[in-house]
Amino acid sequence: MNTRSIIVLDIGGTKINFGRFQGGMIQQNQILPFPAHASAEEIFAFIIHCIDLVKLDDTEAIAIGVPCIVDIEQGIVFNAVNIPAWQQYPLKSLLQAHYQLPVYINNDVNCFVAGESAYGTAKHYQNVAGICLGTGFGCGLFVNQQLYAGQNCCAGEVGGIRYLDATIDDYCSGQYFIDHYQVSGAELAQRADAGDVRALAAFEQFAGHLANAISHLLLVIDPQVIVIGGSVANSYHLFIDALWRELANFPYPVVIENLTICQSELADAALLGAASLYLHHHSEIH
DSSP states (O other): OOOOOEEEEEEOSSEEEEEEEETTEEEEEEEEEOOTTSOHHHHHHHHHHHHHHHOOTTOOEEEEEESSEEETTTTEEEOOTTOTTOSEEOHHHHHHHHHOSOEEEEEHHHHHHHHHHHHSGGGGOSSEEEEEESSSEEEEEEETTEEOOOTTSOTTOGGGSEETTEEHHHHSSHHHHHHHHSSOHHHHHHHHHTTOHHHHHHHHHHHHHHHHHHHHHHHHTOOSEEEEESGGGGGHHHHHHHHHHHHTTSSOHHHHHTOEEEEOOOTTHHHHHHHHHHHHHHHHOO
16 A cells, blocks of 8 residues: 655645645644735745645655646646735646655645545535635535536636625625624624524525525536535534525525535545545546
8 A cells, every 4th residue: 555645735815734645644734824915935935834844755746725726737826816926826836846746736625525525424425516615715516526627627616706796705705704794703603602693693694695606506516415614614503504594495496405515524625635636636647
């Protein structure tokens, strides 16, 4: 059995999770604040620092999830909304030149859904949508047990759809609570758990917006299961009942009857997914 390690990183708009994948599990992972608004050079140096903290002599590759669309073959990251320096950034070639190792890069939510499909609750399903509710609204798609990223790694980017006075990103993420209630979703959840009526109503409203986003996915992809992760998923119990009530208005009742929605219970799904996508990609080209 190959026990050589793969360095895995999950880069978000506010933090980075990184560690080693070895023997089918994540080892020595750490979570640090990510300098999203730094220069490209400063961000690259920070990523090198993170990799060096967990890299071993037997490390065979580096696999990364990033919060934007990617040229998966070339490893160029495009139009990262929360990382201004990454508008067309050749991350793969720079890291390969630095480490002389293979580097694999994909969208972070693609990595999340890959992890859920390989190791989580969704591994028993053929068609899966993974939704991450965090800095924004992210979605990754597994169709017929394979990642579907589209021509430009843009498949599932429902967050960019125009909605009300902004986009789905603005109404189906942690930013929604800050913009509309002037408090973080985590603090609002504490108030809701304590019985605060306004806080409870906030999550009811959130569920309505989320149902709209999910309706788009159902009409386009029609998955068997939707797995919800990200920081806002910690408040899953506060919006799931209202979400199902809102989805009752979907035009095709049989779709809702056959749909499963669940909260992610898999620790480090995106890291596991980054490793699994690298291994699948590596096996295809050898």
